Amino acid sequence: MSEEELRKYVNSNITLEDSKKEEYQKSLQYLQEDADVQSMKNAVNSDNNEEKVRLRAFLNLADTARLTLNNDDYNKYHKYVKRNLTNEDREKASEVIKNVENVFAAQDEALSRKIDAILTEIDKDKKFDSIDLIDSLSNTILDKQVKAKYRSLYLIYKADFIKEKNIYAAYDFLNAATDYIKVIENYEVSSELRIKQAAVRRMLDKIKSARPDLPKDDQTIDKINKLLDKAEKDLDKKALEEARKLIENLPNGHEKEELTKRLNAISDKLIEKEITDLLDKAEKDLDKSALDKAKDLISKLPNEDKKRAFEKKADEIDKLIKEKDGKDPNGGSDSDDKDDPKPEQPIIEENAPKKTWKTYVSLAAGIGVGAAVFFTCGTVGVSVMAIAGGITKRLLAKRRRKLELQRLKGELPIEEVEEPLPGIKGKIQKLKNYFKSEEFCRDANWFLNGAIYTGLGLNIASSIYNLASAKFGAGVDTTPTPDTVTTDVQPKLDPTTATNSDPMSGIKIGENVGDYNVSVGHDTASWATSGSHTENLISEYVNSGSIFKRFAVMNPDGTVGQMINTNGLSIADFCNQSGIDPSQIAVDVASKNGTSQAWVSVSELVKGVGGKSL
Amino acid sequence: MQVKVDDVFSLKSGKYITLEETNYEQERYIFVNKLDENDNPSKKFVVFKCTDKGLLEEKDNDKLNVLLKIFGDKVNDKLELINGLYKVRSFLNE
Incomplete structure (x- = not known):
């Protein structure tokens, strides 16, 4: 019986024989406990024809598994079918099972094609940028045989990729x-894989034999510990550097971490x-150059208490040296003004544009790449890592915690930000009031277009400044203008790379x-790119x-890196400007009224349409 | 004339923009960012003490450690606001 016939039977008026009622009742009970699907429970409770209810229930489960491609639901369904159905029913169910398995096979095929494409690129250019994407894609494959193939390939290629950096880790992967x-x-x-594996192993062996300083595993830790003991006991720098190398x-792991801490x-x-x-x-010698060297080392000390103690001592010695040189160590020097500047009256610019926001944005952009903003204050050269580090750590820790919470809940992070987050509206008003400038609000729109959404880098911040300068002129007009904010950005094209014949140039926000091609799509951006x-x-x-x-730029781990909303911006232009590969981008396709409908990858969009392809 | 937050001013050493101010040990201090030749922010920041005779660069390490902590906290607050701002795409239509 085909699935269609089965569904007709289920929806018909045929009643159940009494002898079968008890048998089916048990099956229904099992289904309720095992499947735990509320809609199926409702169906069971509302219908008197128990056979139909049972069959309808497992068809619902099959539909759920098929629509969501949820492996857990599918497994429950399969288990139920195997345990509870009679042979006759099993035949009826086999059609349904086959359909679900076909869908899973299609999914595995799509993943395999994507991985093959990445491997072809790696073989061609020896660029391993997407190697970790293969890791996540291969883990998603359902068929055990196909998965084994691609997991092997990932591990072999990964070994090849890291062999120069960490040879022991490379051996582990291999x-x-x-x-x-x-x-x-x-x-x-399997033969082909063994051949590839052997080829990489030969490369690793060659590297190892060319570097006799690479010690064998079983002696390494012992040797390192002896070197560290010597460095600690005799304050021996040479032993310390040898241990460091x-x-x-060492391969990454607990042992390496502990040894690094000790080092x-x-x-x-x-x-x-x-x-x-x-x-x-x-x-002793009132030696200024020794003092300067000491001060330089002091400024880099991580321990604040020790740093302050050394600084105090350095200041005392500084005074002694100045006294010796005939300077007044407390200021008001009569010989050298260089270290004792006099107060200076500032000349304040009237009507200067209020552009403190530019400084903050450059700092914020620095945070995203984890780059510490180095504050130097006058000739003292105090590097205030505490501020930069504090900013970076606090904001990154906050973002990391939020992403982790969302992962634990099973949600994909930051996919939909249609409404301001709770508390943001109040903050926006506070910000507006603080800067007291419509000009900031107007310029800030550029940042909201996503380029600095995660503070991806100063190069992006620079491009935003360029765009803002191009739109508003070299000096920002301080006269507030009516707030007709648009997102009509015409980004600068790199004339050497952007061409109208690029198939991606027509994919414009x-x-x-x-x-x-929008015949296929995905519920989430990360599914689209994977x-x-x-x-x-x-x-x-x-x-x-x-x-x-809009466009979502995805990180290899499936999180959203950037959300781009710049009206008129094409994939081609964006990729040319940012250097991001189109395979990392998912496109949000929406109805005319702006309601998101599906996420589609760039390769899907250009596929088989008028001969266009990536 | 007293320099206020947001003011742009010039000294012999160059042009600066004032980001923050605070009082410490009964003295007023400002935290400024040096601007480059195109009036764009540089990576140089300075703490000045505001005296009757003008601005004096603060170099005392003990004071700087305290002042930079104060200014750092204030800057952090602004940066958190900016990062919040980035997440709202439609606020300008409010």
Whole structure:
């Protein structure tokens, strides 16, 4: 019986024989406990025909599994079918199972194609930028044989990628591939993988033999510990540096972390000893250059208490040296004004544009890449890492906590930000009031277009400044203008790379889908770029009249890196400007009224449309 | 004339923009960012003491450690606001 016939039977008026009632009742009970799906429970409770209810219930589960491609639901369904149905029913159910399995196979095929494409690029250019994407894609594959193949490939390529940086970790990856290769039943596939594995192993062996300083694993830790003991006991710098080199070559793990901590602690002690020696020399010989060297080392000390103690000593010695040179150590020098500047009256610019926001934005942009903003204050050269580090750590920690919470809940982070987050509205008003300038609010719109959404870098901040300057002129007009904010950005094109023949040049925010392919799509941006959970889109709703609403730039771990809303910006222009590969971008396709309908990858959009392809 | 927050002023050493101010040990201090030749922010920041005779660069490390902590906290607050702002795409239409 086909699925269609089965559904007809379920929806018909045929009643159940009494002899079968008890049997089906047990099955229903099992289904309720196992499946735990509320809609199925409702169906069970509302219908008197128990056979139909049971069959309807497992068809619902099959539909759920098929629509969501949820492996757990599918497994529950499969388990139920195997345990509870009679042979006759199992035949009826087999059609349904086959359909679900076909969908899973199609998903695996899409993932395999995507991984093959990445591997081809790697083989061609030896650029391993997307190697970690293969890790996440291969883990999503359902079929055990296919998964084994691609997990092996990932591990082999990863070993190749990291061999220069960490040879022991490379060996670990390569050896892990063997476990996957063993389970592959297809002899041709497993042979090919073994050949690739052997080729990479030869490269690793060659590197190792060319570097006799790379110690064997079993001796390494012992040797490092002996070197650290020597460095600690004798304050031996040479032993410390030798230990540092050996530790760098260890594979990442707990042992390396512990040894690194010990190394850093001994390194700090050595630096403190050096500072003490320099201060002693400076004090004994009234030697300014020794004092300056000491001050330089002091400024880099991480421990604030020790730093302050050394600084105090340095200041005392400084006074002694100045006294010796005939200077008044308390200021008002009669010989040299260089270290004792006099107060200076500032000349304040009247009507200067209120552009403190520019400084803050450059700081904010610096945060995103984790770059510490280095504050230097006059000739003292105080590097206030505390401020920059505090800013970076606090904001990054906040963002990290938020992402983690969302992951734990099973939500994908920052996909939809249609409304201001709670508390943001109040903050916006506070910000507006603070800067007291419509000009800031108008310029800030540029930042809201997503370029500095996560503070991706100073280069992006610079491009924003350029755009703002181009739009508003070199000096910002301080006269508030009516607030007709638009997002009509015409980004500068790099004339050497952007061409109208680029198939991606027509994928523009705010414009119609037109000829682009929207026959398939995904519920989330990360599924779109990973090629998983592909669904057929209903042409009645998603078609040439739909619009491209925004672009999401995805990180390899599936989180959103950037959300781009710049009206008129095309994928081609964005990729040329930012250097981001289009395979990392998902496009939000929406109805004419702006309601998001689906996420589609760039490769899906350009596929098979008028001969266009990526 | 007293320099206020947001003011742009010039000294022999160059042009600065005032980001923050605070009082400490009965003295007024400002935290400024040096501007480059195109009036764009540089990476140089200075703490000045405001005296009757003009601005004096603060170099005492003990005072700087305290002042920079105060200014750092204030700057942090602004930066958090800016980061919040980035997440709202439609606030300018309010």
